[in-house]
Amino acid sequence: MTTASLSGPELTAAADRLRSWLLSGAVQCDSGVHAGGVFGAFDADGTARYVYPEITGYYLHWLADVARDQAAERPLLARAAQAAADWTTRQFENGAVPATRAYVNGETESDWRNDAVFFFDLAMLLRGLCAATETGLITLPRNAVERVLAELARLVDETGEIRAARRLTPDARLPVRWSTVGGPFEVKASSRVTLAARHITVPPLLAQACTALAQRYAAVAAQVPLEMLHPTLYFAEGILVADPTSIDGVRILLQRLLALQNADGSLPEAEDSTVPRSDIIAQALRIALLTREGAPTPAMASLARALVQRIAPSGVLTFRPDAPQPQPNVWCAMFAEQALRWQAGRLAGHATPAAEWLV
Template sequence: MAERRDAVVGWLSDELNAPSGPRTRAYVDHAKAASEWRNHALFAFDLGMVYRGAASGQASGPGQPETLGRLRARCVRLLGTLLEDDGSWTSCRPNSPAVALPERWSTMPGPHLLKVAGGVLALGGPEDDPALADAARATLRRHAPSLDRQLPNMSHPALYALEGLLQADLAGHHAYQRELLASYRVLSGHLTAGTLGEYAARPDSRSRSDVLAQLLRAGCVLASRDALDPEQRAQLPAMAAVLARRVRPTGGMPFESGDDRAPENTWCAMFTHQALAFHERIATGLEIPARWIRLLV
């Protein structure tokens, strides 16, 4: 496992040092990678993910701790190129003026960037440029107020916003508890038989494993703070049961329900592992350690 971890650190270092920054999607088929529109822009969310990993990771191979430090510093520098006029992060920047990006939640400034902000505030350290925390706080000020009234219509980015507020709260930013609880109430209100659709308000929407795991993680953290009402708390075991049923004999997770032949999805497995671990703590009356919340993937 350590050897694989260190290999990932090296690969990420190469990606971040590329002239245009890291690719969002890497393919074995290089032609497909070149035609992928996401690979023609620099995304704040991607940099936030790498930053969180670098800030919380441990690398043991020869020269790896230094590589991890340089990786973190490179993320900080690149994030500094993605600022709006108000000091908050924009969603992305095309690699050239000729690149035309589609209008999607991932390409437009929005509440999903709260997860970048929360991760920076929860994991930032004195070695970082102070401008990084300034940008995180500006992003909180821009997107956290009235979050429940401007949630994205897709559950996935909406839950990223909640995760960001949970992590920001650990760093002492407690001003947005109303928005956090109200937003969770909106999303959990769309649960049906322990599942949540990709589009929360559409009953016919597919049920993604990562989305359900995200909601369960958030719900467990709030339950550990005695912030859920009895009906909301009763939803947690049903969500956990649905996720547990999807775990394959290999330990892998499908991206969504309804297709037993679909490939296993790595990030769905990571989200689900955390969600079921969180729920086990709640079910046995144990607190969820703050360190676990800081390390939300």
């Protein structure tokens, strides 16, 4: 395995490239009804087809984290955050529910994701709005936040369980995927809802459901199935916020996951897969930083190097570098920028931010 460590300046330079692309205006719709919404990914030719709530929430959250240590960029961060908050407000006007994928180029393509509302997506949007408020980038858009909370509350069933999705029509057919059936990954979402109580009253049944979900999984954090690594890491990101005492279990979970690390430092999509997703590398590095004190380990150094090697000079990071037509990916870039910036900070002797700042 590649274990040579990148220096702090090398990590910072890589994070700077990612951040420059993310703040260049390329990832945020700049006109039309979806101005301010954030794209998730681009086609190989650079075309963005849709914006959506989850990634707009991530972007608001990421902007807030950057604002905490990049004071010189604050005016730009505030403009981007306000545009995203304004987009969010418009999506909920007149009782509407935002499309999971809102196409921006006049497409009317059928997409099963738009047949439902997802707890995870709305929770990420909620956290983004609250995080941007906490760092002073925006004023809390109270009406929009109340609408988000109302929709989240509708996803708590009569038994007090959080449902992953609510069908918008009785005949909507959702495929069986981790994002539609629920599971430990929803702890990330529920922990973000709980954080919103700092700013606004969370409906009691929703608050209780979020607390109960975290309690159910905290004691078994070390044994959570790996399966798809992306949602498993979402669980780790959430339980560190919801129940910090679970950190020892998360350390064990991370070691199980790192046992799958490839010779180049990368990680597969799943235990039985060889798909080399960039977001998973960044997620694992962030969890490693949050669960280990002191200098980065060789495994962490390998994760960082694997990420840096995938970043183009333009700052673009693709979802899968092995794809015939690699797609520049916005959430991969945000996760990676945060991971590399935090690791550079660790090498400089700075404490890693609290888990609640994980995008």
